[in-house]
Amino acid sequence: xxxxxxxxxxxxxxxxxxxxxxxxxxxAFVSTLCLQHLFPYPFLFLFFGAVMVSAWFxxxxxxxxxxxxxxxxxxxxxxxPFYSFSISATSEAYFGAFIACALVASWISSSKKKSxxxxxxxxxxxxxxxxxxxxxxxxxxxxxAHLSQVMSxxxxxxxxxxxxSQPLTAVVAHGHACVEWLSxxxxxxxxxxxxxxxxxxxxxxxxxxxxxxxxxxxKETPAKSWFYMNEVIHQLTLFLRDEAxxxxxxxxxxxxxxxxxxxxxxxQLQQVILNLAMNGMDAMAETTEDPKELVIRSRxxxxxxxxxxxxxxxGLNPETAExxxxxxxxxxxxxxGMGLSIxxxxxxxxxxxxxxxxxPSGGAIFQFTLPIHSHEFND
Amino acid sequence: xxxxxxxIFVIDDDASVRxxxxxxxxxxxxxxxxxxxxxxFQNASRPDVPGCLILDIRLPGMNGLEFQETLEKAGVEIPIxxxxxxGDVPMTSRAMKAGAIEFLMKPFQKEDLLAAIHxxxxxxxxxxxxxxEISVLRSRFEALTSREREVMDLVVAGLTNKEVAARLGxxxxxxxxxxxxxxxxxxxDSLPGLVRMADKLKLRNRR
Numbered sequence: 001x002x003x004x005x006x007x008x009x010x011x012x013x014x015x016x017x018x019x020x021x022x023x024x025x026x027x028a029f030v031s032t033l034c035l036q037h038l039f040p041y042p043f044l045f046l047f048f049g050a051v052m053v054s055a056w057f058x059x060x061x062x063x064x065x066x067x068x069x070x071x072x073x074x075x076x077x078x079x080x081p082f083y084s085f086s087i088s089a090t091s092e093a094y095f096g097a098f099i100a101c102a103l104v105a106s107w108i109s110s111s112k113k114k115s116x117x118x119x120x121x122x123x124x125x126x127x128x129x130x131x132x133x134x135x136x137x138x139x140x141x142x143x144x145a146h147l148s149q150v151m152s153x154x155x156x157x158x159x160x161x162x163x164x165s166q167p168l169t170a171v172v173a174h175g176h177a178c179v180e181w182l183s184x185x186x187x188x189x190x191x192x193x194x195x196x197x198x199x200x201x202x203x204x205x206x207x208x209x210x211x212x213x214x215x216x217x218x219k220e221t222p223a224k225s226w227f228y229m230n231e232v233i234h235q236l237t238l239f240l241r242d243e244a245x246x247x248x249x250x251x252x253x254x255x256x257x258x259x260x261x262x263x264x265x266x267x268q269l270q271q272v273i274l275n276l277a278m279n280g281m282d283a284m285a286e287t288t289e290d291p292k293e294l295v296i297r298s299r300x301x302x303x304x305x306x307x308x309x310x311x312x313x314x315g316l317n318p319e320t321a322e323x324x325x326x327x328x329x330x331x332x333x334x335x336x337g338m339g340l341s342i343x344x345x346x347x348x349x350x351x352x353x354x355x356x357x358x359x360p361s362g363g364a365i366f367q368f369t370l371p372i373h374s375h376e377f378n379d
Numbered sequence: 380x381x382x383x384x385x386x387i388f389v390i391d392d393d394a395s396v397r398x399x400x401x402x403x404x405x406x407x408x409x410x411x412x413x414x415x416x417x418x419x420f421q422n423a424s425r426p427d428v429p430g431c432l433i434l435d436i437r438l439p440g441m442n443g444l445e446f447q448e449t450l451e452k453a454g455v456e457i458p459i460x461x462x463x464x465x466g467d468v469p470m471t472s473r474a475m476k477a478g479a480i481e482f483l484m485k486p487f488q489k490e491d492l493l494a495a496i497h498x499x500x501x502x503x504x505x506x507x508x509x510x511x512e513i514s515v516l517r518s519r520f521e522a523l524t525s526r527e528r529e530v531m532d533l534v535v536a537g538l539t540n541k542e543v544a545a546r547l548g549x550x551x552x553x554x555x556x557x558x559x560x561x562x563x564x565x566x567x568d569s570l571p572g573l574v575r576m577a578d579k580l581k582l583r584n585r586r
Contacts, residue, residue, distance in 0.1 A: 174397035176489035180406035
């Protein structure tokens, strides 16, 4: 995450800045000349205005230049004896006060301007940071929304099973009924015919459900993009932190730095890692191992990237290890038996391999490999 | 009056399943009443005949298990056969513990359903007969005088006439007379018969 440079501030050239000083003093001079006859004493306040304007728009140096020019102009034109640079004794104090006031005006103006600008800059930077953070959060939120869809995949499977089994149940029951109506003596052909009609209706209904589900999944064409696997893992650990905490499990990561980007379906691989992590956490539910730790590792092995999810749970049962990746195989009371099967097909569609091995000190390691395509074009 | 035609009640929110189950049961000559919700079942006037309830576990609003509890609390004693699309082990054991007859997975086979139904009807019939018997016994018991009830209590507790007389502070002859009255009014044929009746009325557990 890099911070954008603040927008370029408008800077004035040296010439412009001193020009401002010269012009504002000139304006003050002309105005003072015009107003001179209205006042019984030299009316010099407009020069303070000129100094302040110069210091504000031109900076400290321009302010001081304005003070200098004003001093010269005032001395020559407005301090007796007039039209001379000499100063009468009576005017000395008055003229000294003028210079002091002009200097103070210049200093106040330029420092006020400076603090205002510093404030503005801070505000700008803050705004940039806020907008960056917002963008980041929105992205995370979108990812989470998708993940929560993934989490409910088990529920989706259950609901599909229900949808299909309803008409199927009806078909079977009607089928039995049809046989009964025909076996009666005398056979009730009319009832049997009506029942057969219902079988056709319910069978068609089951077919509709199936094609609706097929349409639902068709939309999900794999969207491949370049991304860093470590980023995905990092995001997932953030996402899983609460759940893990609830189960008194800590999630550790051991991610190799400098892994190249890979070209893959980010969301699908997120699903795979999420699934492995959830399985790992489930496996630790019944162990008394302390601390309960789930470790996610990434590294490069030749032309392949390896991601491992390691738990210290109940480990692999050699009897079920082979069936583990089969659809509908589950050892959990509420499992659909689809997690590992879907995960394996995702990894294989990326030309990778998903496998499981026992962890030497107890627990299990699930790992998948993905090929690293060396022809990555750097943008 | 004792052997009315049994009725099978079916609650399922899915019309196709409801129709199919009802068609199947009618085809084997059973009498069926279908309901699309638990509310419809509760609000309907149901015949007072032996029967059982086929209940889908997945229902909108209250699920099948919760409805089982509701019925129990309301004192509706009807054997329940659950049907479900996805076998959930904890759910099954909970339902069975709460007295369900059977837990059938969709799609179920005719034989399994009919076996469960017959089991349910038998159980309901037995319960009804027992209840009828108890209510007869209760009315007989209520016809006893309070002295006769006292005597019956002590006699079925295993006390001899002499002991009963001592306990109640009256003569043994009077006890014999009361005892004869009790046996006659309760229509008991023997002392063991009277004890069985007391058991059914749960008299013996009172003390």
